[in-house]
Amino acid sequence: MVDTKKTEEVQVIIPANEIDKVSDEKWEPKIIAFLCNWCSYAGADLAGVSRIQYPPNVRVVRVPCSGRINPLFILKSLQVGWDAVLVSGCHPGDCHYISGNYYARRKFSVLDDLLEFIGIDKGRINFSWVSAAEGEAFAKVIRKITKKTRQLGPNTIFKEDQ
Amino acid sequence: MEKIGAVLTIGGGIAGIQSALDLAESGFKVYLIEKTTGIGGVMAQLDKTFPTNDCSMCILSPKLVEAGRHQNIELLINAKILKVEGRAGNFKVKILKKALFINSEKCTGCGVCAEKCPVNSIDFYNEKLSRGKATFVKYPQSVPLVFSINQDNCIGCGVCEGVCKANAVEYSQKDEEVELNVGAVILAPGFDEFDPAPLKVYGYGKYRNVVSSIEFERILSASGPYSGMVLRPSDGDIPEKVAFLQCIGSRDIHHSKPYCSSVCCMYTAKEAVIAKEHQKQVNPTIFSMDIRAYGKDFDKYIIRAQDEYGIRYIRSRISLIEENPKTNNLILKYEAEDGSLITEEYNMVVLSVGLNPPDDAIELSKTFGFELNEFNFCKTSTFEPSKTSKPGIFVCGAFAAPKDIPESVIQASASAAHANILLHSARNSLVTKKEYPTEIDVAGKPPRIGIFVCHCGINIGGVVDVPGVVDYAETLENVEYAERNLYTCSADTQIKIVETIKEHNLNRVIVASCTPRTHEPLFQETIREAGLNPYLFEMSNIRDQCSWVHMHEPVAATEKSKDLVRMAVSKANKIEPLQRTILDMNHNVLVIGGGISGLTASVGFAEQGFMTYLVEKTAELGGFAKNIHASIEGSNVKEFLSNLIEKANNNENLKIFLEAEIDTIEGYVGNFKTKLKSKGNKENKNNTFEHGIIIVATGGEEYKPTEYLYSKDPRVVTQIDFEKMLFESEINKKVNKIVMIQCIGSRNDKNPYCSRVCCAEAIKNSIKLKDLHPEKEIIVLYRDIRTYGLKEQYYREARSKGVIFIRFDEKLPPELIKEEENLIIHVDSPNIGKLDLDLDLLVLSVGIHPPYESNEILAPMLKIPLNDDKFFLEAHVKLRPVDFATEGIFVCGLAHSPRSIDESIMQANAAVSRASTYLSKDEIETEGIVATVDISKCSGCGLCIETCAYNAITMDEEKMVVIINSALCKGCGACSSSCRGSAIDLLGFTNEEIYLVINEVK
Incomplete structure (x- = not known):
C-alpha cells in the first residue's frame, strides 16, 4: 500500500526559492477546461451573453461531449504544466448524446482512484455539470476553481522529472 | 392554370427574411423586395432582444448573410410594387427598382465615397441622432452591402465618382421596371413607429432630452451615436434619472390608437436593464398602466429587472411633461395609485412608442386587392391568422397585428407553409442547386493559415487589444496572413475572406470572434466558396468567453485571447478535410398530439402529399379546444374544430391512431422508426412505421385549483365551467353577482409564468354575460390585464358594458370568506383600498400547465430538452421558435408555451414549413465529424x-x-x-x- 498521507505532504511542500520566484512573477493559475459543446460550452457562452464576470485564468477546449474526454487528456494537461483541469458536461440525464456523460462520470471516478494511488493531488482536477441555461453556475465554478488553485500554488507535480 | 414555383416576399425585415429562407430551402424561387436599400428591418436597429438579452445583430447577422447569399433568393432593394395581375398560383407583378446611382454589381462596399462625401445629411439608421452622408449604406452589416446616393441631399459635386476605384458611381442611372411571375405573395412590410411629435403634451421634438424608445435603442447600441454610452442629447451628460413612459400611441382612443402594441412593456424593461448595465449611475423608472409580460419567460425577466436591477415601476399614465429650461431636466406630474399628486424631475424621458401599420398599408391593399382592418393592419381571421382576404396572398409579422420577434418568425414560417401547400406541385421547378467550386486538394501540402480577428463593434475591441492579437497571431507557426475586422460576420467580410484565401493561397482558416455554436456554419460556408473543405476551419471564442466575461480586465483578456488564438493555430496545423455523408430523406411525418395544433400540422403535411401519422393518446381528436365555444373575436371554435377533424379524417394521406402512445422511437432526421403502444385500442398494437420528421404537439392542461374552495363549494367554478353555462345552459336566475379572480395557478412561485390566455378568456365570458344579462353584476379581480395586441378592444368593450375591473397586488391576494352560507370576497386594492364583495358565483381564471408526466417521458425519448416550467425548450427563443437543437423535430402549440388558438394554428403551420425544408429534399447531408x-x-x-x-x-x-x-x-x-x-x-x-x-x- 502507498501511504497517501505521506505523498500528500510531499505535494504541499514547495521549495522556498520556488515560492520567491512565484511571488516575483505574480504567478497566476493557468486552468484548462474541457467543455462539452451542448451544455457546458453553451453555459459558458451564456455567462458571456449575461456579462457575468469571472477570473480570466481559464482556457477552454471545446469537445463534442464529456464522453469524448480521455482520462489521458487530464494527465497530459498536468504533465505539461497546467495548474488545474476542469472537465464539465451536461447534467446526468441531459446528455445530447444520450449517455456520454455517464461514461465520463464512470471513467473519472476510476481516474480519481488512480490519482490517489499514484499520489497526485486531486484538488487540481475538477468535475462539474453545467447546463446551457446555467451561465451563473459556470462563472461560479470558475471562481471556485481559480481560488482553490491559487491556494494550491503552481503545479510542480511533474517538475522533478525535468 | 399553371402554378408557378416562385414566391414574392414583400419586406426585408426578420419576418420577410424567415419566410424567404423557408421557401428557398423548400424548393421555391423567392423574390425578396425591400423598399429601403438594405434588409434587416427594425431588428437590425435593436441593441439587445428580450428576454435573453441576446445581441440583436449577432443573431440576425447570420440570417442576413444567408438570405443575401442564398442561391434561390433574389434581393430587389430600393423597390416598390406598381401593379399586380392574376390569381392564386399565378400572379404577374410589376416592380419599380429605383435608381441607386451606384452600380451594385460593381460596388465593393469599401465606403470611400461616403468618407469623401462633403454633404452632411441625416443617418436614419441611428434615428436622426447622428449625421451621415449623401452617399450612404444603411448600416455597417447591411445586406447587400452596396452604397447608394440619396438624391435629396446630393449636391452633384462629383467627388464620389472621382474617388471610386471600382467606377461604380453612375449619376445617369435610371429607375427600372421589372415584371415577375410568382405563384404566391407573402406580405411582411412590418410596422412604422408611432410618431410622438403631434402629441404636444410630451414635448417630443421640442425638449431635447425627450427621446423615443427606438432612438434610445440606438443610444444603447455599440454601433449607435454615442458608441453605447447612455448619454442625454442636450449636453452629453449621463442621465441619472430616466423615466420611461408606456403606451405612447397605444391603448389611446384619443389619438385613434386603441390597440395595444404588444411589445413595448418588454422592450422597455429590456432598455431599462441594458441602460443600467451600460451605466451604473442610471436609475430607470417605468410608468405603465399594466405590465404585459405574457410570453415565455417574460415574467421572470420583469422580476429580475425589479429585483436585480432595481428598476422602479409606477402604475400611472403621465399626461404632461414640462422642461426646466435651465437644466433641460424634465418635470413629470402624475397621480400615484393612492390618489396623491406627485411631481418629480428626471434627467431624460424615453417615450415607449407603439407600433403603427406601415405607411404604405393602404397602397398595398389597393394594389393587391386585400382588405385591411379598422386600424389599417392586414385583416385576418381567428382560424386563418396568416391569410389575407385574397387567396394566394399571405401575411406575416407586425403587419397582421403588433407582435414581437419570435411571433413574427413563427408567422413568417406559417405564411410560408400556406405558400408550400398552394404551390407544392410546382416545387423545384424554378430553383438552381447551389454549386461550390471544386474542392482544393490540400493533401500533403504544408498548412498556410489565415486568421481573422473580429472587433465585434466594441464588444471585443472595447476590451481586448485586437491589433495586438493580430500582431501576435502573425508570429505563430504557419500563419501566412492575419487581419482584423469591425465585424467578421458581415457580408463584406465574407467576400474579403474568400478573396484573401485565394490571394494568399490559404488552406486553413481561423476566425477569432464569438461562439462557434452560432457562427461556425457561416464561416464554413464562406471558406467552401473559396474552394476549401468546410472542416479546414477553427474558431477562437474571444467574445462570449473572453471580452464579455472579463470586461474590466483588458490586459488579462488580451493575454487570454492570444492564448486562445495560439491554441487554435496549434490545432489548425493538424486539421484535415472531412467528408459529409449523404442520407436518404423519408418523406413521412409523425405528429404527436391530436389537438388543434397537431391536427393543423397534420392536414398541412397531408395536403402537400406527405404521408402523415397522427398519434393521439385519448380516444378523441380535438384536444383541450373541445371545451371552448368561441374565441374572444366571436369566432365559432366548435364548428371550426369539427371541420378540421373532418378534413383530417377524409385525407387519404393522413393516418390517425387514437388511444395510442409512443413506445419507442429510434433513428435520426430523415430516418426515424417508431413503434406505438396502446392502452385500449388493439388495432394499434405493434404498429411500427418509418418517418423522416417528428412534430411535437402534445398540448397543455388546465390547472386544477386547490384554492378558493374549488370543488368544495358549487358556487366556485373555473372559466371553462362558466363558459359552458354561458354557451350551453342557462345562468341560474339567482346568480346576480359574479366575481372573477385572475392568475389562479399562474405567476406564482410554483408556476412563475403567465398563462397568456386567461385575461382574454375572462373578458370574453364577461362580455358574453353582459350581452345575455346586462343586469347582472360582474367584477374582475386582476393583477395586470394582458389583452395584448388587437385584443385590447375587447377589454374596452367589457368596461363600456359595465364590467368592473379591480386590481389587487400579488402580495395581497383576494380572500374568500364563507359566512354561514354567504360567500364574501375580501380584496385590498392598491387604488381603491379595502373592499368586501358579496357574490353568488366565483369564477376562477385558472392557468395552463404542461402535461408534466408525459413530457418527462417524451423529452428523453426524443432527446429534446424541457425548460424550468417543463414546457419544451426550442432551439433559440428568438429566431428558432419551432425548431429543436436536434434536427428533424419541431414543436408547436401549448407544448411550446401557453398560447391562444390563433397563435397555436400559426405555430402549427410554422412547424409545417420548417419541416418542409427537409421534406422537399430527397437526401440530406450529415456532419463530417464522425x-x-x-x-x-x-x-x-x-x-x-x-x-x-x-x-x-x-x-x-x-x-x-x-x-x-x-x-x-x-x-x-x-x-x-x-x-x-x-x-x-x-x-x-x-x-x-x-x-x-x-x-x-x-
Missing part, C-alpha cells in the same frame, strides 16, 4: 459497441474488428475515449489535435 477505426490497432474487444448510444458500431465477426457506420455516428467520441488500444479516433477532434492544444500551456 468516429473512425484503425483496424490494425483494433483487438475486437467490443467495448465501443456497448458504449455507442446510436448502434453505429458493429463487429466484423470474420476479421474480429469493429466497423463504424458513419451515417449513424453522431460524433460524440465516447467510443474513442473508451478504446483501450486507441484504435478509434474522432475526426475533427482527434487525440493528436487535442494533445497539441493541451501542449499550448504558457
Whole structure:
C-alpha cells in the first residue's frame, strides 16, 4: 500500500526559492477546461451573453461531449504544466448524446482512484455539470476553481522529472 | 392554370427574411423586395432582444448573410410594387427598382465615397441622432452591402465618382421596371413607429432630452451615436434619472390608437436593464398602466429587472411633461395609485412608442386587392391568422397585428407553409442547386493559415487589444496572413475572406470572434466558396468567453485571447478535410398530439402529399379546444374544430391512431422508426412505421385549483365551467353577482409564468354575460390585464358594458370568506383600498400547465430538452421558435408555451414549413465529424459497441474488428475515449489535435 498521507505532504511542500520566484512573477493559475459543446460550452457562452464576470485564468477546449474526454487528456494537461483541469458536461440525464456523460462520470471516478494511488493531488482536477441555461453556475465554478488553485500554488507535480 | 414555383416576399425585415429562407430551402424561387436599400428591418436597429438579452445583430447577422447569399433568393432593394395581375398560383407583378446611382454589381462596399462625401445629411439608421452622408449604406452589416446616393441631399459635386476605384458611381442611372411571375405573395412590410411629435403634451421634438424608445435603442447600441454610452442629447451628460413612459400611441382612443402594441412593456424593461448595465449611475423608472409580460419567460425577466436591477415601476399614465429650461431636466406630474399628486424631475424621458401599420398599408391593399382592418393592419381571421382576404396572398409579422420577434418568425414560417401547400406541385421547378467550386486538394501540402480577428463593434475591441492579437497571431507557426475586422460576420467580410484565401493561397482558416455554436456554419460556408473543405476551419471564442466575461480586465483578456488564438493555430496545423455523408430523406411525418395544433400540422403535411401519422393518446381528436365555444373575436371554435377533424379524417394521406402512445422511437432526421403502444385500442398494437420528421404537439392542461374552495363549494367554478353555462345552459336566475379572480395557478412561485390566455378568456365570458344579462353584476379581480395586441378592444368593450375591473397586488391576494352560507370576497386594492364583495358565483381564471408526466417521458425519448416550467425548450427563443437543437423535430402549440388558438394554428403551420425544408429534399447531408477505426490497432474487444448510444458500431465477426457506420455516428467520441488500444479516433477532434492544444500551456 502507498501511504497517501505521506505523498500528500510531499505535494504541499514547495521549495522556498520556488515560492520567491512565484511571488516575483505574480504567478497566476493557468486552468484548462474541457467543455462539452451542448451544455457546458453553451453555459459558458451564456455567462458571456449575461456579462457575468469571472477570473480570466481559464482556457477552454471545446469537445463534442464529456464522453469524448480521455482520462489521458487530464494527465497530459498536468504533465505539461497546467495548474488545474476542469472537465464539465451536461447534467446526468441531459446528455445530447444520450449517455456520454455517464461514461465520463464512470471513467473519472476510476481516474480519481488512480490519482490517489499514484499520489497526485486531486484538488487540481475538477468535475462539474453545467447546463446551457446555467451561465451563473459556470462563472461560479470558475471562481471556485481559480481560488482553490491559487491556494494550491503552481503545479510542480511533474517538475522533478525535468 | 399553371402554378408557378416562385414566391414574392414583400419586406426585408426578420419576418420577410424567415419566410424567404423557408421557401428557398423548400424548393421555391423567392423574390425578396425591400423598399429601403438594405434588409434587416427594425431588428437590425435593436441593441439587445428580450428576454435573453441576446445581441440583436449577432443573431440576425447570420440570417442576413444567408438570405443575401442564398442561391434561390433574389434581393430587389430600393423597390416598390406598381401593379399586380392574376390569381392564386399565378400572379404577374410589376416592380419599380429605383435608381441607386451606384452600380451594385460593381460596388465593393469599401465606403470611400461616403468618407469623401462633403454633404452632411441625416443617418436614419441611428434615428436622426447622428449625421451621415449623401452617399450612404444603411448600416455597417447591411445586406447587400452596396452604397447608394440619396438624391435629396446630393449636391452633384462629383467627388464620389472621382474617388471610386471600382467606377461604380453612375449619376445617369435610371429607375427600372421589372415584371415577375410568382405563384404566391407573402406580405411582411412590418410596422412604422408611432410618431410622438403631434402629441404636444410630451414635448417630443421640442425638449431635447425627450427621446423615443427606438432612438434610445440606438443610444444603447455599440454601433449607435454615442458608441453605447447612455448619454442625454442636450449636453452629453449621463442621465441619472430616466423615466420611461408606456403606451405612447397605444391603448389611446384619443389619438385613434386603441390597440395595444404588444411589445413595448418588454422592450422597455429590456432598455431599462441594458441602460443600467451600460451605466451604473442610471436609475430607470417605468410608468405603465399594466405590465404585459405574457410570453415565455417574460415574467421572470420583469422580476429580475425589479429585483436585480432595481428598476422602479409606477402604475400611472403621465399626461404632461414640462422642461426646466435651465437644466433641460424634465418635470413629470402624475397621480400615484393612492390618489396623491406627485411631481418629480428626471434627467431624460424615453417615450415607449407603439407600433403603427406601415405607411404604405393602404397602397398595398389597393394594389393587391386585400382588405385591411379598422386600424389599417392586414385583416385576418381567428382560424386563418396568416391569410389575407385574397387567396394566394399571405401575411406575416407586425403587419397582421403588433407582435414581437419570435411571433413574427413563427408567422413568417406559417405564411410560408400556406405558400408550400398552394404551390407544392410546382416545387423545384424554378430553383438552381447551389454549386461550390471544386474542392482544393490540400493533401500533403504544408498548412498556410489565415486568421481573422473580429472587433465585434466594441464588444471585443472595447476590451481586448485586437491589433495586438493580430500582431501576435502573425508570429505563430504557419500563419501566412492575419487581419482584423469591425465585424467578421458581415457580408463584406465574407467576400474579403474568400478573396484573401485565394490571394494568399490559404488552406486553413481561423476566425477569432464569438461562439462557434452560432457562427461556425457561416464561416464554413464562406471558406467552401473559396474552394476549401468546410472542416479546414477553427474558431477562437474571444467574445462570449473572453471580452464579455472579463470586461474590466483588458490586459488579462488580451493575454487570454492570444492564448486562445495560439491554441487554435496549434490545432489548425493538424486539421484535415472531412467528408459529409449523404442520407436518404423519408418523406413521412409523425405528429404527436391530436389537438388543434397537431391536427393543423397534420392536414398541412397531408395536403402537400406527405404521408402523415397522427398519434393521439385519448380516444378523441380535438384536444383541450373541445371545451371552448368561441374565441374572444366571436369566432365559432366548435364548428371550426369539427371541420378540421373532418378534413383530417377524409385525407387519404393522413393516418390517425387514437388511444395510442409512443413506445419507442429510434433513428435520426430523415430516418426515424417508431413503434406505438396502446392502452385500449388493439388495432394499434405493434404498429411500427418509418418517418423522416417528428412534430411535437402534445398540448397543455388546465390547472386544477386547490384554492378558493374549488370543488368544495358549487358556487366556485373555473372559466371553462362558466363558459359552458354561458354557451350551453342557462345562468341560474339567482346568480346576480359574479366575481372573477385572475392568475389562479399562474405567476406564482410554483408556476412563475403567465398563462397568456386567461385575461382574454375572462373578458370574453364577461362580455358574453353582459350581452345575455346586462343586469347582472360582474367584477374582475386582476393583477395586470394582458389583452395584448388587437385584443385590447375587447377589454374596452367589457368596461363600456359595465364590467368592473379591480386590481389587487400579488402580495395581497383576494380572500374568500364563507359566512354561514354567504360567500364574501375580501380584496385590498392598491387604488381603491379595502373592499368586501358579496357574490353568488366565483369564477376562477385558472392557468395552463404542461402535461408534466408525459413530457418527462417524451423529452428523453426524443432527446429534446424541457425548460424550468417543463414546457419544451426550442432551439433559440428568438429566431428558432419551432425548431429543436436536434434536427428533424419541431414543436408547436401549448407544448411550446401557453398560447391562444390563433397563435397555436400559426405555430402549427410554422412547424409545417420548417419541416418542409427537409421534406422537399430527397437526401440530406450529415456532419463530417464522425468516429473512425484503425483496424490494425483494433483487438475486437467490443467495448465501443456497448458504449455507442446510436448502434453505429458493429463487429466484423470474420476479421474480429469493429466497423463504424458513419451515417449513424453522431460524433460524440465516447467510443474513442473508451478504446483501450486507441484504435478509434474522432475526426475533427482527434487525440493528436487535442494533445497539441493541451501542449499550448504558457
